[in-house]
Amino acid sequence: MTDSLIGPEPAYDVDDEYRPEPEPIPEPPAWQDGSFRIGIHTSIAGDIAGALDAAAKLGANALQIFSASPRMWPRGGIRIADADAARFRSRRAELGLGPLVVHDNYLINLASPDPVMRTRSIQAFHDELVRAVSLGADFLVAHPGSGLGGDKAQAIAQIAQGIRQAAKGVKLGGLRILVENTSGMGSAVGARFEEIRAILNQTADLPVGVCLDTAHVFEAGFDITGEEGLARTLDLVDRTVGLHRVFLLHVNDSKTPLGSRVDRHEHIGRGKIGLAAFGRILNHPRLGPGPQGVPGRAFILETPIDRPGDDRRNVRALWDLVGVNVQQAPKAENGFSMLRRGRKASAPRAKRKKRKTPKKASAKKG
Numbered sequence: 001m002t003d004s005l006i007g008p009e010p011a012y013d014v015d016d017e018y019r020p021e022p023e024p025i026p027e028p029p030a031w032q033d034g035s036f037r038i039g040i041h042t043s044i045a046g047d048i049a050g051a052l053d054a055a056a057k058l059g060a061n062a063l064q065i066f067s068a069s070p071r072m073w074p075r076g077g078i079r080i081a082d083a084d085a086a087r088f089r090s091r092r093a094e095l096g097l098g099p100l101v102v103h104d105n106y107l108i109n110l111a112s113p114d115p116v117m118r119t120r121s122i123q124a125f126h127d128e129l130v131r132a133v134s135l136g137a138d139f140l141v142a143h144p145g146s147g148l149g150g151d152k153a154q155a156i157a158q159i160a161q162g163i164r165q166a167a168k169g170v171k172l173g174g175l176r177i178l179v180e181n182t183s184g185m186g187s188a189v190g191a192r193f194e195e196i197r198a199i200l201n202q203t204a205d206l207p208v209g210v211c212l213d214t215a216h217v218f219e220a221g222f223d224i225t226g227e228e229g230l231a232r233t234l235d236l237v238d239r240t241v242g243l244h245r246v247f248l249l250h251v252n253d254s255k256t257p258l259g260s261r262v263d264r265h266e267h268i269g270r271g272k273i274g275l276a277a278f279g280r281i282l283n284h285p286r287l288g289p290g291p292q293g294v295p296g297r298a299f300i301l302e303t304p305i306d307r308p309g310d311d312r313r314n315v316r317a318l319w320d321l322v323g324v325n326v327q328q329a330p331k332a333e334n335g336f337s338m339l340r341r342g343r344k345a346s347a348p349r350a351k352r353k354k355r356k357t358p359k360k361a362s363a364k365k366g
């Protein structure tokens with residue numbers, strides 16, 4: 001290596017005089033304008049772009065989707081055809097929806113002690129990242145995983161390493177990975193915010209944040225039903241992962257009681273968390289999209305659809321809670337629902353009840 005102090009005088013280069021314009025800072029996307037962003041998980045069955053229209057017809061201005069079937073291992077690392085991805089992105093722009101959230105496959109377990117499962121999980125998470133980028137998604141929500149009874153710290157290290165391995169070579173662009181808190185079923189990582197902080201610390205070289213699920217918070221034992229409990233919980237979240245890193249909330253009521261560690265989502269206001277608590281959560285200045293919160297921070301529903309229209313009613317319930325009346329809110333299509341009369345629900349949470357087998361991984365997911 002040459003030492004510039006003793007090396008030859010560098011030749012004067014006229015190009016050195018030229019100072020290119022600094023790269024323009026990209027305009028923040030429209031959904032970060034400080035307005036409330038309310039969304040719902042919509043089905044990609046049939047046509048992936050159809051999920052966008054469903055969200056709009058339900059009166060949402062944000063949405064979450066799976067980018068492939070959530071209960072199957074994709075064969076051969078399925079990619080989305082360029083033409084389909086382009087069509088999806090342009091339809092999303094037309095509808096003005098954002099943020100766009102992709103939720104990862106339920107079978108992925110980056111902490112699996114079984115090396116075959118773990119390798120498969122890392123590959124599948126890599127494919128999730130690639131598909132999310134191709135769709136122009138803003139966030140990819142990931143369940144941390146479970147060491148299935150093994151050491152917690154070891155599981156956390158495996159998760160962080162798995163995320164980093166999966167992201168290797170992927171140009172993430174504007175995509176951010178969000179680790180979701182869990183209800184703590186079995187030996188699932190992520191019911192304690194310290195565990196999520198450890199994952200964030202070990203993935204510090206990547207854009208990683210947090211998705212906070214209200215049902216999971218409550219089921220994990222944090223009483224957010226009252227004003228004081230909510231404030232205490234938010235302080236804890238802030239001290240551990242940092243509230244500024246919570247980019248998204250999953251807004252679900254809970255069928256099961258405080259600290260149950262059993263994850264069952266319920267309609268807003270019909271569960272153990274209750275409507276008044278959701279009013280405080282959605283309007284809390286530190287959780288909102290305003291100056292004390294995070295611009296564009298969205299509230300996304302993963303509520304069941306037991307009867308046609310439940311999806312539309314839950315979206316409407318959130319707009320009501322933030323004081324946006326029917327005239328001001330995005331216009332829902334009268335009578336539209338993802339669940340048609342006489343058909344089984346295809347939304348993520350609605351199938352749960354029919355499953356009695358405890359071994360189903362899906363039972364602790366969402």
Ligand SMILES: [Zn+2]
Nearest residue numbers: 213250302366
């Ligand atoms: Zn969730």
Ligand SMILES: [Zn+2]
Nearest residue numbers: 215263365366
């Ligand atoms: Zn859940």
